[in-house]
Amino acid sequence: MAYLDHFAQNHLPPKELMADIILDDPDFRFPDELNCVDYLLDRHIREGNVDKIAIHTFDGNWTFGQLFEKANQIAHVLTNDLDFVSGNRVMIRSANNPMFVACWFGILKAGGIVVATMPLLREKELTVMCDSAEISHVFCDARLLEEMIAVKSDFLKKICAFDGTGNNPSELERLMHDKPTSFDNFNTASTDISLIGFTSGTTGKPKMTSHYHKDVLLICEAFPKYSLQPTPDDIFTGSPPLGFTFGLGGMVLFPFYFGASTFLIEKASPDMLLKAISEHKITICFTAPTAYRVLTTLVSDFDISSLRKCVSAGETLPLKVWNDWHEATGLKIIDGIGSTEILHIFISSSEENMKPGATGLAVRGYEAKIVDHLGNDLPSGHAGRLAVRGITGCKYLNAPDKQREYVENGWNITGDIFKCDEDGYFWFVARGDDMIISSGYNISAIEVESVLLGHPEIAECAVTAAPDEERGMLVCAHVVLKDLDAACAEKAKEIQEWFKLAAAPYKYPRIVNFIDQLPKTETGKIQRFKLKQTS
Structure with a gap:
């Protein structure tokens, strides 16, 4: 069923400017009609996991059944109370908590497009996002309303507050109260836009990246299978905000895809991460190199024996940080590089094939090479531009000039300078600038x-x-x-x-x-x- 609001589809780059998509493995083939929520959440209800814990926090847990029902009620609120039509962009403004996840699923169930944001953004940044993506609705944690209310955008219809603490019901909870706990998901195509991710702003003004419903599932078949081998018994945690695709994948998509659970921390400082790992037997942790540096100095005071996988991305991982963590814990940090444009990690290692100091190999579903400024392939050992293609690729909205910069001859040019050794391992040299x-x-x-x-x-x-x-x-x-x-x-x-x-x-x-x-x-x-x- 086509979206009634055509903004996202109308602003996709033309096909000739998009990266080549390669789906040469049966694992990467999904139905033409697909709402990603059905596999990530609804499937667990059908399979009898209603009472299995989906989300842990320091204050309590949510089962898959509770998450499913709240997401369905949120979808009803959108479609019945908030003047919403399919294809509308709906912003989420919140720290990492269960209601964020319920809103994320509820929006997609209703046929909306999620625009997730990070709590520290201010009025100016939020206004740019609302105007750029023509945001019509916002679900905002009541504790973060002040900056959101200050936003003046001609496209904004409704800001609906929710309670991120679980203790003080707000407008969204009141609207949800008498709504049915079942909902027929909007029948999206696999190539309908599911989310818009704004780049993180390390180089200035953020850009709008877009991703299909199938992209959300495709990345679950790539990095986690290659590097993590998740099981339903795993508990994931980490510090990245869910508004950042690194955090979304590591703490929502990957655990739910494999029937595992997630531990959400609103303010994931190094000591709170260690406390969660120690007290709640976390098995997989996602965070940044800067955090691992601090974690190393604190880890001797905690029992982290449950932890089996440590993932680092967002910045290059210095070898000293890797060595210090390994010496302190015996654990090998799995480094990786991904991008908001490609959605998640596309070069990484497993513990078995790791070369300390190298970012790793192209993960399943992707291929990578090093090219010069003209796009010519460079031999091993030569530094040049990193080019990547595979199951996902850059789709900037309303930015054809930026799209031409990022995609060349079907390859995503990430803006990073790398070298590739004779064994196919990629070594970070510098950002292009x-x-x-x-x-x-x-x-x-x-x-x-x-x-x-x-x-x-x-x-x-x-x-x-x-x-x-x-x-x-x-x-x-x-x-x-x-x-x-x-x-x-x-x-x-x-x-x-x-x-x-x-x-x-x-x-x-x-x-x-x-x-x-x-x-x-x-x-x-x-x-x-x-x-x-x-x-």
Whole structure:
């Protein structure tokens, strides 16, 4: 059944600008008529898992039956009370909690398109999203209403508050109260848009990426089968917001696809993650390299013997962080690279085929290669642009120029510089805009960061280029010291001299800028574009 609101379909890029889609495995073939909620949620009810726990929290649990009924009631609220039509874009503004997940499923059941956001976004950012995606409805945690109400958008019809705490019913709960607990899902096609994900803003203004109903299921057949081998007994957790596709996959899609459960934490600080793992016997954890660095310093105080898989993405994983975690726990962090454009991880490892320091191999469902600036294939060992294609691909909405930049000759060009070794392993070199050319030398900002992280007094750092008339660019290190009070010119000189002994001297940071904290997105990615403005 076609959507009544055609916005998303009308703003897809033309087919000639889309990436090649390769579905050469029977596991990647789904019916033409498909609502992804049927497999992720409704199937568990049909299979008799009504009373199986789907969502754990520190305050209590939701079974698959409870989640199913609440999602159905939310779908009824949309279709009966809120002047909603199929194809409308519905925003969710909330931290990671069970009502977020119920809203996510309810929107798709009703034939809506989910636009999930992160709690820390403010009026300006929310307004851009509402105007760009022509958002008609918002489900907002009552604790986050202030910024949402401040949004002025001509497209916005209704902001409906819900209770993310489970203790103080709000408007959505009141509307749900007398609604039926069954609902006939909207009959979507597998190629109908299910969600719009805004890129995380590490390089400036976010872009709208779109994904089909079948894409949501396809990624569950890729990375998790390749790297995690989930079972129904697994309990997933992590720190990424569900508004970020890394978090959505790791803490909703993957566990539910395999009949497992998820543990949601609204404010997933390292100590809260460890508390959850220890007390609730978590088996699979998704978080960022910056978190693993802190977790390593705290882990000896917790029992994490239940944990069997650790996944890192969002930023490159420094080898030192991998080694320190492995030494402290015996666990091997599974590194991975994904993108909002491709939906989830497309290069990674399993514990069996891992090379520490390498991002890994193309996961099942994808292929990757290294190309030069003209799109020509590069031999092994040569740094170049990462190109990827497979079961999912970039589909920017209403941005043909950006689509042409991201997709070349059917391949997704991710914006990352990688090398591929003779065994097919991909090694991260830099973001495309993080290669610093100074006095003719090509210097990877990420490589300089990795060296600096070995300094005993440095807690965190990020490296950018600073313009210079003589050398073209200078290496500028933005450094967070473990002891913030130790920052001074003498300390900067000391770090520079130490670096020259630890790595090639031409790579040393000629500028050391001490800061109290690195600017980051809510997903833990360092916002280097903000640092570049101060370089």
